Amino acid sequence: MTIIAAKDLVIPLARAGGRANWLYLPALLVAAVMGLPLLYLGVRALSAGPAIWTWLGRVQTLHLLLRSLGLALAVTFSAIMLAVPLAWLVTRSDLMGRRFWAMVLPLPLVIPSYVGAYLYVSLLSPHGVIPSLLSTWLPLAKWPSIYGFGGAWWVLTLMTYPYVYMSVRAVLSMSDRALEEAARSLGYSPWAVFWRVTLPLLRPALTSGGLLVALYVLRDFGAVSMLRYTTFTRAIYLHYQSSFDRSTAALLALVLVLVTVILLAVQQRLDRLKVAVVAHTPRPSPPVRLGKWQVPALVLVLIVVGLALAVPVGGLIYWLVRGVRVGETLGSLAVPLLNSALAAGLAALVTVVAALPLAILAVRQAGRLSRALVGWSHLGFAVPGVVIALALVFFGANFTPALYQTLTLLIVAYMILFLPQALGVLQAALRLVRRNLEEAAASLGHSPGQVFWRVTLPLITPGLTSAAGLVCLTTLKELPATLLLAPPGFPTLATRVWGAVSEAFFARAAWPALILVGLSSLSMLWFHHNPYTRNEPTS
Amino acid sequence: MSHPLLECRHLYKSYQGKPVVADLSLNLAAGEILAVVGPSGCGKTTTLRLIAGFERPERGEIHMGGKPLVAAGVFIPPEKRGIGMVFQDYALFPHLNVYENIAFGLKGWSKTQVQRRVNELLALVGLQGMARRFPHQLSGGEQQRVALARALAPQPQVLLLDEPFSNLDADLRLKLREEVRTVLKGLNLAALFVTHDQEEALFMGDRLAVMNQGRVHQIGTPEAIFARPVNRFVAEFMGNAYFLPGHVTRQGIQTELGLVRQEVPYPPGSRVDVAVRADDIGLDLQGPPNGKVVGRVFKGLLNLYQVELRSGCVLPSLQPHDYFLPPGQPVHVYLSAQHELACFATESDTSEVVVALPVMQEET
Known part of the structure; x- marks a missing residue:
């Protein structure tokens, strides 16, 4: 590994002749820290030898693959079916209150999937609120089960449609209305224009939004676990827990990584093929009149907002009140709150420090090596949290027993997972620092190091704090890696929700869930009002 | 039609x-x-x-x-x-x-x-x-x-x-x-x-x-x-017109460049602006000087001069491409137009004129 890296290093270093070459050292170190555990996971999985092939061909494995892909496909399909009409209604029609709905419809994004799952389970499971309330009218046995495919599909659709909604809305509000008007003037009714012009133009947005949803579902651990639908992530966790079967967990993880990498590659390819939709400062075009469709349209929006937002929030409030009545207090959360804050703060610090050399290289030393390093550091985006955690468990237990089951390993996992976010923000911040400012400092007799400390760093400080804030807030709601890697006796907000729900203590989960939703809203606000991240996709 | x-x-x-x-x-x-x-x-x-x-x-x-x-x-x-x-x-x-x-x-x-x-x-x-x-x-x-x-x-x-x-x-x-x-x-x-x-x-x-x-x-x-x-708007927007101030008399319009003999839709004594274009204004060195050259733009085929009259009014004048006068040169400026010139009542607020005027439909 190191030998290969050194060989790669020779050419660009010799050619670049730049000033920041020493930055390749920390950057390569970070890349190695990110890559080694996964590499080891691969080695572990493949060391089983030819047995792998029989294992891979087993019915159970194929079944698992079908379940995972089936869920991803179903959720993607239903998310698109929901998102397209909603986005069209708020951008193109005279829907009553469309500005308000446009703001409200993406909000389910602030609910972490496992919190959404928790709330639906707490409401609809056999011990949940609604069946017990209505059991006098409708016997429990007749209730459709929230557990399994149906529940997972239901909850994940409601939590992920905003990804498609936002990309479709962006295209609809930016794209050239003249195209639709041209079609009208050529004799097409509004309905025909939608099928012949609007929808074909949305195809890139639909594929990229849809792939985002599919990836989300494949990576998701919390919701499918709480809803007891076994996909790859849940299977990996279950195999890991039954600790005698860890190489199966490793193999499963490898297959999952393969699937997500294929999906990501497809997405990248499609991104490049994207037809440029001419962006415009649109002329105020009159909205399409809904007429008699006004009421059905409004009902659709109300149902979606109700199910995706009002029901979870209502459930949360219900359990908060119940919890307070039975003596659940915020005070019992002191320890998990402190732990979460400590872990998130450390993760933010480490991630930003690790991302900085990579960001500088990417912006200032564009070349094959720096591009490769940046590509590699997006690993955390491709590899699900549960896999990264598993890789670190293996690696830690075998090579760094001193670190095993310590906070350090957890922080490393967070760094791998959230480095892409920090990198994006830092690159944007660095691009805003005009190069001639640094050149001016150099011409005034400053060494590259001095230029960095006295000019570049002060100018990118807002970017650094943004990146740190973003990582901090995302870390707080991370579940699978925290579950696998948190040291014994180190409860966090996320593991507290998880633990309470798995024991069906729904009221106990309410306070930490509320805090998580609050923090998550904060991170979304941060993300959208931040000059460095406004144009990046939400992840 | x-x-x-x-x-x-x-x-x-x-x-x-x-x-x-x-x-x-x-x-x-x-x-x-x-x-x-x-x-x-x-x-x-x-x-x-x-x-x-x-x-x-x-x-x-x-x-x-x-x-x-x-x-x-x-x-x-x-x-x-x-x-x-x-x-x-x-x-x-x-x-x-x-x-x-x-x-x-x-x-x-x-x-x-x-x-x-x-x-x-x-x-x-x-x-x-x-x-x-x-x-x-x-x-x-x-x-x-x-x-x-x-x-x-x-x-x-x-x-x-x-x-x-x-x-x-x-x-x-x-x-x-x-x-x-x-x-x-x-x-x-x-x-x-x-x-x-x-x-x-x-x-x-x-x-x-x-x-x-x-x-x-x-x-x-x-x-x-x-x-x-x-x-005024049409004259300026469509014709690149300049305006030469004058007042209406029984014979026509009295301006700094002499009397414009034509019928005027305003009563004698009204103050008006006559719309003139670069091809309506002539220059020579023979007549008594009443203005001076303040600018020249060489257009290739023609020279577009700017002349300033004594009153400070600036007018354009088209001249042959080989006719050169230095800036500051005193010149005789005269109206060379052989056609009627449009004129508009002098008003501080032109937008009122615009609203008051009827839309003229050309009969075809």
Whole structure:
């Protein structure tokens, strides 16, 4: 590994002749820290030898693959079916209150999937609120089960449609209305224009939004676990827990990584093929009149907002009140709150420090090596949290027993997972620092190091704090890696929700869930009002 | 002309309480090209969109071929109007190739009919062999031609063109506007052409409608508008006019450059401004000096001088390309015009004049 890296290093270093070459050292170190555990996971999985092939061909494995892909496909399909009409209604029609709905419809994004799952389970499971309330009218046995495919599909659709909604809305509000008007003037009714012009133009947005949803579902651990639908992530966790079967967990993880990498590659390819939709400062075009469709349209929006937002929030409030009545207090959360804050703060610090050399290289030393390093550091985006955690468990237990089951390993996992976010923000911040400012400092007799400390760093400080804030807030709601890697006796907000729900203590989960939703809203606000991240996709 | 093909009567449209089109009336005869010209924001594109059916006027009516498109209780949607439109940025469908773009409006035609029609149009606009290209593979001029062909394909009764040449560079603009005019005249198609470029309007239009602030100020042949602007705005916008102050006497208008003998629609004693252009002003060194040279722009074929009169009034003067005078040179300035000059009452607030003046419809 190191030998290969050194060989790669020779050419660009010799050619670049730049000033920041020493930055390749920390950057390569970070890349190695990110890559080694996964590499080891691969080695572990493949060391089983030819047995792998029989294992891979087993019915159970194929079944698992079908379940995972089936869920991803179903959720993607239903998310698109929901998102397209909603986005069209708020951008193109005279829907009553469309500005308000446009703001409200993406909000389910602030609910972490496992919190959404928790709330639906707490409401609809056999011990949940609604069946017990209505059991006098409708016997429990007749209730459709929230557990399994149906529940997972239901909850994940409601939590992920905003990804498609936002990309479709962006295209609809930016794209050239003249195209639709041209079609009208050529004799097409509004309905025909939608099928012949609007929808074909949305195809890139639909594929990229849809792939985002599919990836989300494949990576998701919390919701499918709480809803007891076994996909790859849940299977990996279950195999890991039954600790005698860890190489199966490793193999499963490898297959999952393969699937997500294929999906990501497809997405990248499609991104490049994207037809440029001419962006415009649109002329105020009159909205399409809904007429008699006004009421059905409004009902659709109300149902979606109700199910995706009002029901979870209502459930949360219900359990908060119940919890307070039975003596659940915020005070019992002191320890998990402190732990979460400590872990998130450390993760933010480490991630930003690790991302900085990579960001500088990417912006200032564009070349094959720096591009490769940046590509590699997006690993955390491709590899699900549960896999990264598993890789670190293996690696830690075998090579760094001193670190095993310590906070350090957890922080490393967070760094791998959230480095892409920090990198994006830092690159944007660095691009805003005009190069001639640094050149001016150099011409005034400053060494590259001095230029960095006295000019570049002060100018990118807002970017650094943004990146740190973003990582901090995302870390707080991370579940699978925290579950696998948190040291014994180190409860966090996320593991507290998880633990309470798995024991069906729904009221106990309410306070930490509320805090998580609050923090998550904060991170979304941060993300959208931040000059460095406004144009990046939400992840 | 007994029945105009297209008739707009007293159209009114506002955005957020601000009138964009105010009491606009105009007619379009069969086979006629009417160029609507005015500064940006004057409401000309909105006028086009009202006719196309993309906007609803708050008041007023639109009729085509004697049938109402917009009237009390009537609003024909754009797809049922039979009006073609060429958009400013062409609005070619990026997901369809040239052939599919042009065939887009040929609904209900058989495959062979579509094929024949599209090939006919490709030949008409000179794009044979480009049928399989996509819009992003075409140059600006080619996109423009596809947009024209697409709008013409379903044989609309009226064609609307919204600043169709504004995105092209100068050379191409000159070439294309000739082509487009030839095509329209060849088809004897009625067209409404919107532009902010006076020269383009003079070239394209059989008649011109000069607009400002949502109103049509004057409609007429290019020559009539150039020679007899009805108000200061038209004179300045269409004719690059300068204004020479004077006052009305029984013989005509007394100005710093002497008496202009002509009939004046104002009573003796009124103060007026006479609209003059660079070709109406002569210079020589023989006569008694009454001004001096303050500037010269060499235009290649001609020299465009600026002279300042004693009163401080600055006027332009066109001179041969080999006639050179140094800045500061005292000269004799005189009116060389052999035709009547437009004049307008001197007013501190010109906008009032504009509102008070009637719209002159040229009889044809």
